[in-house]
Structure formats: structure tokens, C-alpha cells
Amino acid sequence: MADKRMDLEELMGELSSGMTLGIGGWGSRRKPMAAVRAILRSDLTDLTVVSYGGPDVGLLCASGKVAKVVYPFVTLDSIPLDPHFKAARQDGTVEAMEIDEGMFYLGLLAASQRIPFLPTRSGLGSDVLEVNPSLRTVRSPYDDGEELVAMPALRLDAAVVHVNRADASGSGQILGPDPFFDELFLGAADRRFVTTERLVATEQLAEEGPIQTMCISRLLTDGVVETPGGAHFTACVPDYARDEGFQKEYVTAAGDPDAWRAFHERFLAVDEDGYQAATREAADQRAAARAAKEGA
């Protein structure tokens, strides 16, 4: 079996400016944040980001990496809105293609199946068709004659997803309750990358969880990167829950230019090891502050 292991820098070498990049996960859950942070440190620019959006979209928008976002929502789950994405839309700094969640799914599915579109009822009558004038409808060739939305394939130049376990040949295992649409992001992309909490031997996968959790086959991957804590601060159950305290820090910092510069300096201008150390330190400081408050 091919050894597809690489590091974050090698992964960045596979990406280029102007690419359409799919990012797995959903909202603030199991996002490949270590890869997103590596993009923030890179000189990549002018990206089209395709995502069930969370802080991945917000951070990339804040760093000026993004030309266009394709999304059905951008949310931090426990905090409804991402402040950076909100600002980018309101300042008009990114182009937007906002579509229904199900249309988005079918766009990835069509791309995975190498067909130009899939028909769906979803989108009919809504402003999704008004604000995205490139979207077309199609009439059923059968007797029903139904007119449906022809959701175009969301073809991706590259995709990155984050999983709990993977082996060196790129078989991925998702141990949480929802695999989301990660398999389809990979299927829709020309270059396919998996980051993982832990690399394990292939025979170890069956010990980690049942066969249904082994849902990313190596047919779908070109590279695999071990990034412990690589989804932080989004949720990566059962390995870890969302870091709600840090997510709040992120949102608070985003509200003030000076605070954001300090946040960037401390957490984002450093490499991945530096990030993991700095966020552990921040968690300790929040715990100490809580203890002091309770003691007072």
C-alpha cells in the first residue's frame, strides 16, 4: 500500500492560489483547523472556499485569503454567527454563493459522480435562485413534467477533512456520531487530504471502532497528516469537545482590532505546536481566573 503520510508544509505545497478548496466538518464541528491555520501562515490567496461553514470560513476571511465562499450557513453552533465572516459580507470583501444545505450536499454528490448536476425540489421559490442567477432549473423528461432545480456539481480542486484515526495509506475513521459530508468533499475533489488526530496501524482501526466508523476509504485520499488537536477549537468527539472558552475568546477578540492583533500574534502567527501550547496556556489562565472569581 502506498505510504501517503505527509506534514502540514507538504500539504500546503499541494495547494495553490486561486484554487477551489472544500473543507469538511459542519459548523464548529470536526473542522480541519490545523490545515486552516497552516493556510493562514502560507502565502496562498484568492481561494474559493466551499464549506458547511464554521470558524474555518471566518479565519480565512479575516486573513484576506478568500475571494469567494460557497456555503449554506456559517455558524459557531453555540455562538450563532462568526464575526469575521459577518464583517466580510457586510464590508463586501468576499463574493458569496449562499445555497440550501441539501443543494450543497447534492452539488458535492454530483461532483463525486462526475455528472453535471442533480435535480432537486430544494431551492424552488426561494431567493437562492434570485441571488445566484447562474443556477438553472430542469424539466423532467418523463410524464410528470416536474420542473426542478438543477444543482450543478460543486467540483473542487482540493479538499481537506479531519478524522479521528487514519492509517498511513489514507483510510480514515470517524469515531463521532456524524460523518457529515466528508466522504463527498473528498469524492468531489481532484486532490484529497485527510488530517487525523492519530495515525494508527491498519489492523488497529478495527480495535478503535466498528466497521461503520471506517468510512473514508483510501480510494478517496492522496495524503494524510497526523495533527493531534487538529480540529481545535471545534468539536472532535469522542477525542475532545468544542473548546467553548477559547471559542468565546476568538469571538471577543474579533470585535476589536487591537484585541484581534494580540490574538493573531499569540495564536495564529505561531506554528501548530506553538498554537497547541498557547491554547493550553490560555485554558489554564481561564481556569485560574474562574477559580479566583469563585474564591473572591
Add this chain to the structure above:
Amino acid sequence: MTDTTDTGVTRAEYCAIACAEVFRGDGEVMASAFGTAPALGARLARLTFAPDLVLTDGDAALVDGAPPLGARPSSLVLESHMPYRRVFDVVWSGRRNLIMMASQIDRHGNQNISAIGPWARPKAQLIGVRGAPGNTVNHSTSYWVPNHSPRSFVEQVDVVSGVGYGRASAAGPSATRFHEIRFVVSNLGVFDFATPDRSMRIASVHPGVTVDDVRQATGFDLVVPDVVPDTRAPTPEELDLLRNVLDPKGARDREVKP
């Protein structure tokens, strides 16, 4: 109408009852409910008059029974795996009844959760259309608006996310085939579209609210029938379930102030 203030039923409890009524007559369909009053309503319906209703854990599973708000995950009895990809199978099959929230809603039942102001450069970007366009043309949808005001009940929504009656008709038979906006429940009353031109009508007001209160809080002319009933009061059993079983910590009164 009896003076229900005697029973001490809070506004939030009327809202929960009104949300429960959204599921009346439903058989084996998946109930999805966003917001506290809708979450309580779906559970109440499941425990009383809609026993076949299927509830979710809000994550990736269907659960047996009707767990209290904030129940520990380990206390839930799981019935089936329902990851997002499978949720779409349910949505597109129509076996779902949904209460969504609305940042804006208009007289035709169009809903907006996408953006306030012009699309190209919004005054406020909201969460995005999410699944609202697909939900509304595939299965029954109702709305919950805990802050009824001229800013939420508007003449015309800025971005049609959930599809209302006029827009569905204009889009043709494929859009209207499975389309139904059943109710809009707010902190002031219950609204439906049982009018010749499918524009919003007052179905009931919560006790303590007048038709005039509702008119003043609404940014368009509502259809007002000659007699506007009060929202029905909870039965003693329902009140007991709400207060002592489903929401003993009173989350409902934090969403809608007593």
C-alpha cells in the same frame, strides 16, 4: 373566555401549548423543533396527543420517549442513527414536521434567516439560508418568533429563505406540491394562512394580549376574523408535564418573560 390568569399559566406556557398544536394529527413523522417553546411543544405532543411522533437528540440520533430539556446524553434511549446525510432523506421524503425560527417573516409566510438589507452588501449577515428553502417545499413547516415586533413581522422579508405561499405558487406545481406553512407562533399569538389569498391571519391571541396589541406589533395588515379566540389553556396534565417533567428549571420563562 375564562380568565386564565387565575391558573397562573405563564405566557411561555401558552407558547409551548401553541407549539405542541403544530404536531396535532401527525403520525410517524420526525419532529424537528428550534427554540425552547418548540422543543417543549414537540415533547408535549409526543407525550400526549401525538404518541407516534419521532423526536431527535439534536445531534445524530432519534430518541425514544420525550426527554426533558437538557437531559444528559447518557440518559437518552436511542432509537436510530440519524446523521445529517440521512436527515436529508427524511426531508425529501416528507416524513418530517418542523418548527424553525425566523428573523423576519412576512404576510405570505416567507421567512428570512439569511441577511438583513440588500443581498449584495447586507446591513447584517445572519446565519444563512440553512435548510429553509428545501424544508419548506418538501414538508410542513411552522415558525416560532419569540419577539413579535414590526422588525420581525415585516411587509416583505429581505431574503426569502423559507418559501411562503405567494412565492411557492409563482414557482409552479413542483414548489407547491408538498408545501405547507402550518402556523406561525409568536409570544403574542398564533397565526395561520386560512384565507382566500393565503395571507397571514390571526388564529388566536395568548390570554392577556389584545388584537390591538398584535396589530401594533406587526409591520403589515393582518387578516383579523370577526371573533379571535384565545390560545387554548394547557390541561392540568400538560401543565404538570411542562413544569415538573420537561422543564423543571424554567428555561421557557427565560425565552418568553412571564
